[in-house]
Amino acid sequence: MSAILEIRNVTRRFAGLVAVNQVSFTLAEGEILGLIGPNGAGKTTLVSLISGTLAPTHGEILYQGNPIGNLPAYRRARLGIGRTFQIMRPFPGLSVLDNVAVGALFGRGGGQPDLAQAREQARACLDFVGLGRAAGQRAEALGGPGRKRLELAKALAMQPRVLLCDEVMAGLNLVEIDEVIDVIRKVRATGISVLVIEHVIKAIKSLSNRLLVLHHGEKIADGPPGEVLANAEVVQAYLGRQRA
Ligand SMILES: Nc1ncnc2c1ncn2[C@@H]1O[C@H](COP(=O)(O)OP(=O)(O)O)[C@@H](O)[C@H]1O
Ligand SMILES: [Mg+2]
Numbered sequence: 001m002s003a004i005l006e007i008r009n010v011t012r013r014f015a016g017l018v019a020v021n022q023v024s025f026t027l028a029e030g031e032i033l034g035l036i037g038p039n040g041a042g043k044t045t046l047v048s049l050i051s052g053t054l055a056p057t058h059g060e061i062l063y064q065g066n067p068i069g070n071l072p073a074y075r076r077a078r079l080g081i082g083r084t085f086q087i088m089r090p091f092p093g094l095s096v097l098d099n100v101a102v103g104a105l106f107g108r109g110g111g112q113p114d115l116a117q118a119r120e121q122a123r124a125c126l127d128f129v130g131l132g133r134a135a136g137q138r139a140e141a142l143g144g145p146g147r148k149r150l151e152l153a154k155a156l157a158m159q160p161r162v163l164l165c166d167e168v169m170a171g172l173n174l175v176e177i178d179e180v181i182d183v184i185r186k187v188r189a190t191g192i193s194v195l196v197i198e199h200v201i202k203a204i205k206s207l208s209n210r211l212l213v214l215h216h217g218e219k220i221a222d223g224p225p226g227e228v229l230a231n232a233e234v235v236q237a238y239l240g241r242q243r244a
Pocket of ligand 1: 019040042046
């Protein structure tokens with residue numbers, strides 16, 4: 001399997017804090033890779049480093065074999081790197097459909113050239129994530145589960161080749177989690193490679209046959225979920241958090 005994304009010794013500091021420390025891994029073409037770790041482990045920072053909303057302090061990020069670590073976020077989006085945001089901020093005053101159409105206008109290859117086409121693509125993405133019926137609503141009117149789907153639709157409207165999902169199942173009930181799992185499987189089936197950050201271990205295990213663990217900014221495990229979840233350092237990282 002060839003790598004679509006390669007992270008090489010990436011470090012990100014914030015003043016005195018090392019949020020991501022010498023992390024290396026690859027995302028294979030067509031893979032769903034799971035990423036877990038306690039709160040504050042550096043997961044969202046890593047997504048921002050890959051999508052370009054943050055620049056690495058050290059290290060290299062390769063996409064389809066080319067270094068992208070110094071490109072601004074919009075250029076990376078045009079190349080095909082899409083992400084969802086853990087903190088959801090829909091464009092206020094815009095309908096659900098137009099929130100997604102914005103993604104379509106700025107997507108891979110420069111996006112759709114006009115609003116009518118962007119809206120058409122947005123509608124297809126809303127149907128894809130199961131939010132078609134909410135298209136005409138104002139985005140702020142959506143509840144938590146709807147906003148998670150909206151995040152997915154916005155990212156998909158950019159027609160990414162790599163999708164970085166930052167806790168898209170957080171706050172969902174078991175039925176909604178299963179529905180989002182199905183959406184992510186469908187995403188992969190369209191040929192998109194996916195990185196899934198998730199606390200719901202059952203969801204990660206059902207989606208992915210490879211799991212990566214971050215703790216205090218460092219990668220402490222990378223392998224099949226069964227092995228990784230039995231790893232003493234991983235167990236300690238989670239137990240330590242529960243005791244705290
Ligand atoms: N913009 C920022 N400025 C300063 N510190 C930050 C910033 N973003 C994240 N951090 C810190 O970096 C660490 C990792 O955060 P984050 O990547 O959000 O973790 P996770 O997503 O795994 O919960 C935390 O200690 C957090 O407080
Ligand atoms: Mg986070």
